[in-house]
Amino acid sequence: MKRLNINKVAVVALGSILALSSCKIDRSSLNGPSTGTFPANAKEAEMGLFGAYQSVSAIDAASTPMWHVMDNITDIGFARPGTNYTSPITSAITTDNALTTKPWQVHYRTIARCHTVLDNLEKLKSTMTEAAYGQLDGELRFVRAYCYSQMIELYGDVPLLKSAVDLNNANVARTPKNEIEKFLIDELTAIAEKLPVSQPQAGHVRASRVAAYMLKARVALYAKQFTVAAQAANTALTLSNGVFDLTPFNNSVNFVGKDHTVGEPDVSNIFGHAGFKTGKEWIWVAEYNMTIPGNTHNQQYYSASRLGKGVCYWGPTQDLINTFQAKDGLPITESPLYNSAKPYENRDPRLDMYCVRPGSRYMGYQFEPTTTVTQAKNYWPVLNGTSTTPSNVANADATNAFRSFSGYLWRKPVDIADFNSTSVSGVSDLNVGIFRLAELLLLYAEAKIEANDIDNTVYTAINRVRRRALMPDLPTGLSQAQLRKALRYERKVELANDGLRWYDLRRWGIANTVMNGSLYLNRDAKPWTSAVLTGFDDSYTPIYNRTEALKYFTTQDVVYRPNKDEYWPVPKSEMDANNKLVQNPGY
Template sequence: MNKMKKIVTILALGLAFATSCSDDFLDKEPTDQLGASTVFEDQSLAQAFLNNIVGQLPAGQYSSPGAGYGNSYLLASISDEARSKSGWVPSNAVVRVGSMNPLDLGGLDIWDDAYTAIRQTNEFLESLEASEFDEEFKTRAAASARYVRAWFYFDLTRRYGDVPLLTAAQSLDDEDLFPSQTPRSDIYTFVNTELTAVAAGLQNKSEAKAGELTKQAAIALNARAMLFAERYADASALANSLISGVENDGLELYGANPASLEEAIKNYGDLFLSTGGNVETVYEILFLPPEKSHQFDRGNWPVRWRNDNGGQTDPTQELVDDFEMSNGLAIEEAGSGYDPANPYAGRDSRFYASIFYHGSEFSEVSPSRGEPFIDMEWNGFNEGPGTVRDGNASITGYLVRKFVDPSLGFAPEGVSNTAWQEIRFAEVLLIFAEAENEVNGPSAAVAEAVNRIRRRAFMPELPAGLSKEDMRDKIKQERRIELVFENHRWFDLIRWDEASTVLNATYHGMKIERNGVPTSGESGPQHVFDPAQLTFTVFEDPAFSNSFPDKYKFLPIPQDEMDANTNLKQNPGY
């Protein structure tokens, strides 16, 4: 809590990113440091300071601003969704090998950043209250700042458990300058109370610019927090107010009623190419290069479309196997139609929009060589794994397709501008379904919430007559697929108390080899995509192993914070 204890008498106003896509998105405030009295005599300066606070909300994209999301890897890579290909990446060097400790949190630490934002929020609120600005501005500004504070307390408590709760600006003579931790349940109560008040002070989504904080964002974050707190009645009621209540304000699934599988694939893929303002988005963080961009495309594109980088996030065979067949059956179920000799045929539409697999077409951009189809052949020295492989190729035989933006052209660098959709309406539906099922069982409303998502995917509806336990499993399955690669899986497995089982495992990839067809070095074709000429073999590799010690259920408190504040108690196991 080093920064938390620093008492700020000067407010630094650097580049303030407004949270909209309006013309003033890139307006820059002076970088000179201004006294607090000066800032709160000028409403535009106070707004710039608020923009700076809101701008600290993290984005979950690869190499995005903000701590706690790995930065050099997607959180998918520390779950059963994917592996990172590079040994130096913290997901490999620290987290998955069970080595996380108070000196190295492997990219998951948010403590310092969170308390910096909280401290600035507390100071802002105190000065705002004493200002003579008009009441409408003060109400809206206070609500926005409190949203940021509530977000960070939610994120702190889901990661670390009990954390200090600071709701007022500190001074050097405060008796509680070195606070002890507040119980996790009390943090969730604070978040719930705060976001309820925040929602009343924010505008509706329909009145806001893309990227701005809204009433719907506050309600949705509150619903998510209450789901984590296992306060299911609250989570259900909050989510339902956004689904069928007066707070819906036009929220809907994007491409809700496709006429075909192909349309469903396109709709789901296009959703994640939005640069802001999608009908499904409840809260998002915008990017506008070169001042603000992320590096997902640089780090994760297939290598023949980059040559210099890419392939960092490699989905596991376990994830691929969990995509149902298009008839709604799991691949292992009788009658599913799954063919291990042609494993990618007839799958859930979201599989094709989320995963690059052998034979996936990527013709919107021309590759540096060969045909515009993903080639995962073993030892083919294209996109695929093997004992001989390009260093930027996949190690599992799969790559992430979700978020890939073909409009950027060959080898995109520092230009990625797709919005990070932190909360989508699909998640709201799933929050409601999970919470309501826990409270009242598998009602028609629960099934309909899930079925709306499945209809958008051109998938069959859930079978009738599910028990509460069966419905719970179906909802978990739907979260796994619908929210894949969106930084939910790690936290979901922990809150479901399944991480110690699911994440203590060795995962698998797919080895694809020619069957009776000469290699290109033997005057054979450069690529082979016909399944009849290939063999598909699931393989295991030591790099796919994963360790999740019980202590990982909560992160360690960073050692420098423990040293600075002796009233803190370290989490068990560290």
């Protein structure tokens, strides 16, 4: 099925659902539509499924898909200071914060759309082949499972609805998180074999067998059921052979560690339009389409540099930049290749492939946040073929009051192909990858490490990710603790800005350490000395010589309160609407 058709049918489906329901499913997060006659046939059921998929893509903050917001309220990413994004990192979030209320609302709305079809699907069983019925049933239950997997990590205990509820039965108590984890693992076990191995004809927007086993592995890993997680991830990897693969970096990897005069690192063949269209890495994708009202986002505008027609809303922290190893695989506090006078040379290529740092080229412009550089190079005359040399422009990335607050920007997932459509009102329909093979490999490796079932497959999984990054293999014979540290490095840098760090900090039990104290930023792009760092802890968090670091870096104070900040608050609007809900501790 073509991308455009999926979205068009989804819009029709949503209209059908609303027309056939006695109550609007967007009205309240726990109020699903009434049973009625929908779906009356297999086609209507499929339309309802497409409506559920489209609803998955509706979750955002600051017009940016939520997946690319979450890392910017952790130690590796920083958002423009403000109530919505500073309060989550200072233990000051409130029950009506838009960042925390939207996931609850959107996920329950999506679950309601699944139930609209699931509650009546049995009536259609005799009209469909067993395989078609099983796949449709399986996809709907997969979407529902994904929503619950997100809800329990964000909020802990949540109401577990297995069918639609009407307004008269909307007061539902919270189900313990461990019960929902068991339900999800059992559900994904039951549906996985009903799904096709992959669905490339749908652009991997629709669920597959690989995606189901991967979600099972993620749920089990987060629940510390390491053997279950390893087995599910292994099954997904076996099914992936010849179907999914890591996409090699393109030739722009030759520009890493070099300045803007050489060229612009580019990962659009993985994280851009081209990557989603032809790449083999993506297992499950949230789809956007410019021709569908409301099915776009403004991510490019919020992420890009001032010269790149953006507003620099998000960016990596100095803590993440310091984390990237030297290209010999050693931390920068140990590698002879590291030179703090030239801190971006001889580093893990992912520093430049995934992040934008001073002196590099980004969106066709020299990126220099330091105020001493008043003019920047504009390479668009060269890119457009109108000149053989770049022109000079006023350096808005240094003079604008709302330039990057961290001193860095994200290179993924922004696509230079969207530059001409990006403006204050510009929108993008760049897809968002939810599951990719790199994460699956790291899920498997982590589950095996934590189960202390260490063998060569653990090294193979991690080294596949490192080799794509042109980094050396891990040394052999590492202990469980050493492998855990290596694994946590890979998750931190490979999955940066994929939206998983917030969860990792909590499930590893390190948020209390990492998110208490200070985050280091370098808004003025000052040079620094090697004395700012003394090493890295067991989770690959930089350890600073604070006295030295404060000579060069600015800081953001962060606060994490145990027995409170593990979860977000239940939205006040939901507490008001459902008298059986009990608020999380500390709110």
